Amino acid sequence: MEPLSSYIILSSALLGIGIYGLVSKRNAIRLLFSVELIVNAANINFVAFARYANPPMLTGWNIVFFSIAAAAMEATVGLALILVAFRLNGTIDVRKLNRLRG
Amino acid sequence: MPDIAFLALSGLVIVSAIFALEARELIYGAVGLAFSLIGVAGLFILLGAEYLAMFQVSVYVGAVVVLILFTIMLVRRESGRILEEEEPGRLGRAGILVAGLVALAVAGAVLVLVPTYLEAPEFYRVPLRELGRLLASSYAVALVILGLLVGATVVGGLTLVRVEREEKTSGATQ
Numbered sequence: 001m002e003p004l005s006s007y008i009i010l011s012s013a014l015l016g017i018g019i020y021g022l023v024s025k026r027n028a029i030r031l032l033f034s035v036e037l038i039v040n041a042a043n044i045n046f047v048a049f050a051r052y053a054n055p056p057m058l059t060g061w062n063i064v065f066f067s068i069a070a071a072a073m074e075a076t077v078g079l080a081l082i083l084v085a086f087r088l089n090g091t092i093d094v095r096k097l098n099r100l101r102g
Numbered sequence: 103m104p105d106i107a108f109l110a111l112s113g114l115v116i117v118s119a120i121f122a123l124e125a126r127e128l129i130y131g132a133v134g135l136a137f138s139l140i141g142v143a144g145l146f147i148l149l150g151a152e153y154l155a156m157f158q159v160s161v162y163v164g165a166v167v168v169l170i171l172f173t174i175m176l177v178r179r180e181s182g183r184i185l186e187e188e189e190p191g192r193l194g195r196a197g198i199l200v201a202g203l204v205a206l207a208v209a210g211a212v213l214v215l216v217p218t219y220l221e222a223p224e225f226y227r228v229p230l231r232e233l234g235r236l237l238a239s240s241y242a243v244a245l246v247i248l249g250l251l252v253g254a255t256v257v258g259g260l261t262l263v264r265v266e267r268e269e270k271t272s273g274a275t276q
Contacts (some may be wrong), residue, residue, distance in 0.1 A: 003106050004214055014115065016204060016205030020197040024197030029170065036166070037122075044145060051150055051151075061154060062236060063156055065237075092177060
């Protein structure tokens with residue numbers, strides 16, 4: 001059994017990759033990828049901490065259950081918004097979707 | 103032995119996450135995301151939560167990634183050209199800088215604050231019966247709210263993407 005710190009380092013790396021995508025990508029679908037990666041980093045942390053507590057905590061697993069369901073819904077609404085934005089503007093480049101800019 | 107499994111799975115997760123963001127074609131990126139999520143499911147199995155791994159595979163890989171693939175195809179077919187973005191290198195470097203700083207800060211803070219000498223029980227399987235009882239008693243309200251949220255999401259998504267025929271036909275006749 002590897003130490004808890006290896007899971008923490010892995011999920012931090014995944015978080016870093018997700019933030020990199022959020023900062024540097026321009027395609028709205030890739031931004032959605034990044035959000036999914038960040039949510040998964042959080043889920044890994046939840047499960048790892050629940051497993052390494054003594055005794056193991058069932059709450060951590062249940063929270064991940066809810067988290068996965070909520071993330072699926074968030075992806076659904078996000079994709080619907082992307083489709084609508086594409087229909088209205090003809091592009092999903094977030095740097096060009098600047099109609100609301102004052 | 104689990105060490106090798108952990109190393110292989112974390113390599114799969116990290117490499118395919120980077121591939122998902124950096125692949126030239128968006129479709130290949132979605133496939134990379136699917137592999138990354140499957141790797142996370144494998145980590146859940148290593149941590150003793152098989153049912154979460156099943157949930158992860160069926161919901162994420164089975165539903166979310168397929169939905170993303172459908173959206174990519176819809177958007178691409180309508181536009182008639184490949185959706186490809188050219189980031190300026192300045193932005194990519196800023197992204198790497200910010201992401202590295204945040205990841206280092208988070209990892210450092212957690213490693214300092216959390217007692218990592220905690221020893222996990224050698225073999226532990228989630229007691230599903232206990233978990234189900236918890237879900238039906240302590241988390242019953244949350245579960246009901248989750249169901250309502252799913253319904254609201256379905257209705258909201260359908261409302262968003264609905265094509266309004268009446269307006270189109272009236273616009274054509276005017």
